[in-house]
Amino acid sequence: DGGITQSPKYxxxxxxxxxxxxxxxxxxxxxxxxxxQDPGQGLRLIYYSQIVNDFQKGDIAEGYSVSREKKESFPLxxxxxxxxxxxxxxxASSIDSVQASYGYTFGSGTRLTVx
Amino acid sequence: QKEVEQNSGPLSVPEGAIASLNCTYSDRGSQSFFWYRQYSxxxxxxxxxxxxxGDKEDGRFTAQLNKASQYVSxxxxxxxxxxxxxxxxxxxxxxxxxxxxxxxxxGTRLMVKP
Numbered sequence: 657d658g659g660i661t662q663s664p665k666y667x668x669x670x671x672x673x674x675x676x677x678x679x680x681x682x683x684x685x686x687x688x689x690x691x692x693q694d695p696g697q698g699l700r701l702i703y704y705s706q707i708v709n710d711f712q713k714g715d716i717a718e719g720y721s722v723s724r725e726k727k728e729s730f731p732l733x734x735x736x737x738x739x740x741x742x743x744x745x746x747x748a749s750s751i752d753s754v755q756a757s758y759g760y761t762f763g764s765g766t767r768l769t770v771x
Numbered sequence: 772q773k774e775v776e777q778n779s780g781p782l783s784v785p786e787g788a789i790a791s792l793n794c795t796y797s798d799r800g801s802q803s804f805f806w807y808r809q810y811s812x813x814x815x816x817x818x819x820x821x822x823x824x825g826d827k828e829d830g831r832f833t834a835q836l837n838k839a840s841q842y843v844s845x846x847x848x849x850x851x852x853x854x855x856x857x858x859x860x861x862x863x864x865x866x867x868x869x870x871x872x873x874x875x876x877x878g879t880r881l882m883v884k885p
Contacts, residue, residue: 698877
């Protein structure tokens with residue numbers, strides 16, 4: 657079955673530590689996105705990628721980094737510069753950034769907690 | 772002004788009633804509008820999308836779009852307790868140089884009471 661796999665489901669980060677969230681898709685989608693969701697809030701765009709080896713900052717990119725070396729994979733690193741990283745992180749994809757008009761497919765999410 | 776605005780709720784309706792969820796958006800050039808349902812701790816799932824003014828029906832769900840008023844709504848008929856969730860309104864933000872992407876409202880929490 658095609659879909660998006662995010663791992664891990666739960667992640668705990670110590671102060672000053674970098675952590676990487678995995679996102680893999682087998683839908684053959686060109687465009688991929690990372691969103692952050694805080695309790696009781698909507699989704700805010702962190703980074704997005706229209707195609708392999710290309711990505712752009714979203715609305716809240718500070719303290720985060722990404723790479724897109726393969727079409728299937730779009731990992732997100734939460735760096736120590738992100739001062740309030742506790743949130744629910746969602747990865748999504750669409751056929752391409754133009755046909756995003758047909759909506760996104762979402763992964764099941766990673767819940768990150770600072771300890 | 773936020774790009775996409777929703778009343779956070781909770782909106783409480785009795786089982787069997789019609790639930791009406793509303794959303795306004797600021798970009799008059801927006802073309803595509805989506806409703807997602809999100810259960811607590813889960814990822815959003817697409818319920819409906821609408822592009823044209825008027826109504827679009829799918830089972831118990833009806834999406835309504837009024838571009839002149841920059842308003843989109845979702846009606847849920849015969850509401851069931853299983854419909855209790857947060858409903859997210861999303862709008863395509865057109866970025867000609869960097870592709871299109873969804874911008875989400877803060878969501879409305881719906882509670883359907885048996």
